[in-house]
Amino acid sequence: xxxxxxxxxxxxxxxxxxxxxxxxxxxxxxxxxxxxxxxxxxxxxxxxxxxxxxxxxxxxxxxxxxxxxxxxxxxxxxxxxxxxxxxxxxxxxxxxxxxxxxxxxxxxxxxxxxxxxxxxxxxxxxxxxxxxxxxxxxxxxxxxxxxxxxxxxxxxxxxxxxxxxxxxxxxxxxxxxxxxxxxxxxxxxxxxxxxxxxxxxxxxxxxxxxxxxxxxxxxxxxxxxxxxxxxxxxxxxxxxxxxxxxxxxxxxxxxxxxxxxxxxxxxxxxxxxxxxxxxxxxxxxxxxxxxxxxxxxxxxxxxxxxxxxxxxxxxxxxxxxxxxxxxxxxxxxxxxxxxxxxxxxxxxxxxxxxxxxxxxxxxxxxxxxxxxx
Amino acid sequence: xxxxxxxxxxxxxxxxxxxxxxxxxxxxxxxxxxxxxxxxxxxxxxxxxxxxxxxxxxxxxxxxxxxxxxxxxxxxxxxxxxxxxxxxxxxxxxxxxxxxxxxxxxxxxxxxxxxxxxxxxxxxxxxxxxxxxxxxxxxxxxxxxxxxxxxxxxxxxxxxxxxxxxxxxxxxxxxxxxxxxxxxxxxxxxxxxxxxxxxxxxxxxxxxxxxxxxxxxxxxxxxxxxxxxxxxxxxxxxxxxxxxxxxxxxxxxxxxxxxxxx
Numbered sequence: 001x002x003x004x005x006x007x008x009x010x011x012x013x014x015x016x017x018x019x020x021x022x023x024x025x026x027x028x029x030x031x032x033x034x035x036x037x038x039x040x041x042x043x044x045x046x047x048x049x050x051x052x053x054x055x056x057x058x059x060x061x062x063x064x065x066x067x068x069x070x071x072x073x074x075x076x077x078x079x080x081x082x083x084x085x086x087x088x089x090x091x092x093x094x095x096x097x098x099x100x101x102x103x104x105x106x107x108x109x110x111x112x113x114x115x116x117x118x119x120x121x122x123x124x125x126x127x128x129x130x131x132x133x134x135x136x137x138x139x140x141x142x143x144x145x146x147x148x149x150x151x152x153x154x155x156x157x158x159x160x161x162x163x164x165x166x167x168x169x170x171x172x173x174x175x176x177x178x179x180x181x182x183x184x185x186x187x188x189x190x191x192x193x194x195x196x197x198x199x200x201x202x203x204x205x206x207x208x209x210x211x212x213x214x215x216x217x218x219x220x221x222x223x224x225x226x227x228x229x230x231x232x233x234x235x236x237x238x239x240x241x242x243x244x245x246x247x248x249x250x251x252x253x254x255x256x257x258x259x260x261x262x263x264x265x266x267x268x269x270x271x272x273x274x275x276x277x278x279x280x281x282x283x284x285x286x287x288x289x290x291x292x293x294x295x296x297x298x299x300x301x302x303x304x305x306x307x308x309x310x311x312x313x314x315x316x317x318x319x320x321x322x323x324x325x326x327x328x329x330x331x332x333x334x335x336x337x338x339x340x341x342x343x344x345x346x347x348x349x350x351x352x353x354x355x356x357x358x359x360x361x362x363x364x365x366x367x368x369x370x371x372x373x
Numbered sequence: 374x375x376x377x378x379x380x381x382x383x384x385x386x387x388x389x390x391x392x393x394x395x396x397x398x399x400x401x402x403x404x405x406x407x408x409x410x411x412x413x414x415x416x417x418x419x420x421x422x423x424x425x426x427x428x429x430x431x432x433x434x435x436x437x438x439x440x441x442x443x444x445x446x447x448x449x450x451x452x453x454x455x456x457x458x459x460x461x462x463x464x465x466x467x468x469x470x471x472x473x474x475x476x477x478x479x480x481x482x483x484x485x486x487x488x489x490x491x492x493x494x495x496x497x498x499x500x501x502x503x504x505x506x507x508x509x510x511x512x513x514x515x516x517x518x519x520x521x522x523x524x525x526x527x528x529x530x531x532x533x534x535x536x537x538x539x540x541x542x543x544x545x546x547x548x549x550x551x552x553x554x555x556x557x558x559x560x561x562x563x564x565x566x567x568x569x570x571x572x573x574x575x576x577x578x579x580x581x582x583x584x585x586x587x588x589x590x591x592x593x594x595x596x597x598x599x600x601x602x603x604x605x606x607x608x609x610x611x612x613x614x615x616x617x618x619x620x621x622x623x624x625x626x627x628x629x630x631x632x633x634x635x
Contacts, residue, residue: 089451089560096561103564104385104406112388114404189564 004040008077012070013037019064019074024300028317029057033064033074040077051090053313055081060184060305061264066296082186082306098309099187102194106176107142108309116173119144119151123158127172128205135208136161136168137230139221142177143341144213149348150341153213156370157235163373164247168211174201178212180220180265185306195225202228211238213366215266215340216304222270234266236339236365240275243282250372253285256334258368261291261324261347262298263340276339276365283372289331299324301350303342321350329359339365374429374523376420377480379490379502380413380448382441386495397601409444412491416552418559420489421452423523430454432483436464436475445575450566461579463587468595469501475590476502477509478583485547487528492517492551503551514549515542519556 005011020026020034031054039050055078064074085091091099098108105113117125119140128134138161144154161168179194202210207230212218215234222232233241242248260280266272273295280288293299301321325347328336338344341364348362384405392401409417420431433448435441436459445456459475467475480488488510493500500516507514520531520539526546531539533553544550580590587593614621614628629635 086561086563087566089562089566091561093558096559099561100408104408110387112406114390115388187563189566189568193564 004043004077004080008040008073008080010037010040010072010077013041013068013072014070016069018067018069019072022063022067024061024063024320025057025059025302028315028320029312030054030314031057033058033078036081037072037074037077051085052081055085056092056095056306056310057312057315058305059264059300059302059307061300062268063300066268079184079186083188084186086186092311094309094311095185095306098306099182099185099190102177102179102182103190107146108177108181109142109146111146113173116140116145116175117170119146119154120158120170123155125158126167126169127174128169131204132169133206134169136166137205137207137210138168138170139178139210139212139217140170140175141212141214141217141341143345145175147341147345149345150213150364153341153344153364153366156364156366157211157213159370159373160239160242160248160366164242166242166247171201176201178217178220180216180224181304181306181308183220183224184304185309199225199228209233209238211235213341215263215270215272216342219265219269234270234272234275234339236266236276236279237272239279239365239369243279248369250282250284252372254283254368254372255285257287257289257332258335258337259289259291259328259331259333260294260365261301261328261336261338261343262295263338263343264298264300264304266339267298268296279365279369280337283368285372286368289333291327291331293327299327301338301343301346303340303346308342308345319350319353321346322354325350325354325356325360325362329356334361335368336360336362337365337368338362374423374427374487375432375483375485376423376429376487376489377432377434377483377485378413378417378420378448378453379476379488379506380417380433380435380444381410381491381494381496382407382435382437382444383410383494383496393602393604397603398599400602407440407443409447410491410494410496412493412495412552412554414491414559415554415556416489416491417448417451417453418557419521419552420487421560422557423487423521424452427523429486432457432485434476434479435459436467436472438465442575446567446570446573447562449570449573450562451560456573456575458575458577459583460577461590463580463585463591463593466592466595467590468597469497469499470505470596471590471592471594473502473505473509474594475580475583475585477506478585479578480506480510482583486526487523487546488512488549490549490551492553500551503549507549510547510549512547512549513544514551515544516551517553518550519553521550521556 017034058078101110102108140154144150179191183191210232218234344364394401424431431453432455433453434457464475490503515530517533518530519533522529528544614624
């Protein structure tokens with residue numbers, strides 16, 4: 001049985017603290033990832049590792065891992081600690097319910113599979129037939145499929161594909177959770193089960209490109225599923241390409257001052273910073289203002305890493321999404337644009353909780369583009 | 374403290390558009406996800422908590438088809454020590470009493486201090502198996518239990534009554550207790566845990582293994598019989614209050630006052 005130090009290659013840690021210094025939630029929770037690495041090196045093995053409830057506050061933004069000067073991956077250790085809690089069955093009921101729902105219904109939201117395409121009711125959305133070749137697969141994702149606020153992202157994407165004259169297909173109700181958040185929550189077994197099922201489905205079609213609504217789906221398909229034999233992009237990258245190739249043009253304009261929030265899984269994890277900005281700059285009428293904390297330094301909204309289903313432990317101070325919305329209001333913009341369904345939901349809620357209603361609107365890049373078509 | 378937990382595999386019907394099967398005796402199960410009966414899950418958790426506190430063994434028992442074994446595996450992944458499935462065509466389509474006959478015959482072969490089961494199965498809603506089981510075993514029972522303490526070979530249980538009242542009972546063990554949801558917070562069974570549990574043995578018992586005549590169990594041994602299932606009639610009486618939120622809430626307040634709720 002490898003020790004935690006062996007399993008997560010922790011011995012390189014020099015305890016410099018750059019990880020914790022960069023951790024966005026360290027400001028407002030008791031999560032101290034540097035200390036967890038120290039305990040991993042000096043402490044007992046995973047089975048006897050002390051229970052760390054604050055490990056559930058991590059958003060897996062990967063700032064710690066990006067900043068480590070010694071190539072240590074504190075985020076992986078943290079996911080491992082979560083995994084140890086999961087194997088003991090000791091997780092909060094909301095986490096338990098999300099995991100059980102994903103196993104039973106293929107989505108963490110407790111909704112049944114049969115209703116996964118309800119978002120497309122008034123549209124004509126193609127569903128790939130068995131074994132059919134799919135040059136462009138639109139992987140909708142659980143959140144845009146089921147959440148009322150985010151269903152508009154999916155509808156907007158379909159409108160843009162239509163306007164660009166790009167044929168595409170979805171997997172309809174056969175589509176299942178990509179597992180990105182499942183893996184981040186530490187349920188390795190469920191993640192592997194999802195990968196197995198999804199790979200079987202993906203491999204049974206000849207696919208040219210997979211386009212996702214969510215950076216989370218893109219992240220796991222691209223980096224953790226092995227060789228899928230096709231390219232995987234987030235829709236912001238695909239729109240950038242469409243604009244570059246002259247396949248997309250705008251008939252209208254959006255006369256608004258906007259800023260852009262870099263989702264952690266698009267930016268920090270996958271270095272996709274410029275394509276969404278290029279798309280924004282193409283939308284007529286838009287005046288773009290950068291956040292001070294932008295790109296790699298973007299302030300995590302606290303929606304990732306399973307946080308959508310976690311009752312956070314012992315929080316203090318202001319939620320990061322509230323700070324982000326207030327910063328956007330201070331910039332004097334009308335719209336805060338993002339490109340991730342979790343960012344959209346957390347920032348949208350934060351408009352209310354930060355008392356910024358009427359001062360700013362949160363919108364997804366896909367919705368903005370669709371509006372200006 | 375040796376505990377037997379009786380569990381059932383049931384369909385999850387929350388959002389589903391249910392269809393009645395062509396023979397009108399059951400629902401069409403196609404496309405439904407299956408899981409452990411909700412209150413049985415709470416009973417299992419209660420058994421595991423007692424085991425963690427007082428030691429002993431937890432046996433999980435079900436009467437059902439082969440597919441039911443997934444519920445037994447999940448229970449073992451959570452910590453149950455032994456799993457038994459009553460596997461025999463003779464057991465099929467039994468009502469609450471016929472099912473209890475089979476379960477009782479199996480439990481009589483075990484050494485037990487406590488039998489736990491859910492207060493109600495979410496598919497048929499009979500709420501009778503636990504009570505019939507106690508009668509057949511000749512032990513006391515308590516139903517809809519939301520509080521439980523075990524000490525010195527006795528159980529002190531709280532039964533959920535209406536209006537938030539809880540009835541406290543002293544019970545000598547062995548006893549049968551049917552558990553209401555909310556008594557605890559069930560743990561999670563990981564996929565890897567369930568995979569490991571798949572390698573463990575599930576004991577199968579047939580009617581003849583248990584010395585049961587076919588006439589006593591299953592459809593033959595049932596005192597009640599389903600004549601047919603029908604959809605509830607589409608009724609009237611649902612009124613949609615139109616208008617802006619301010620207007621609609623005004624109308625709602627009026628309705629509540631008129632009907633005596635406010």
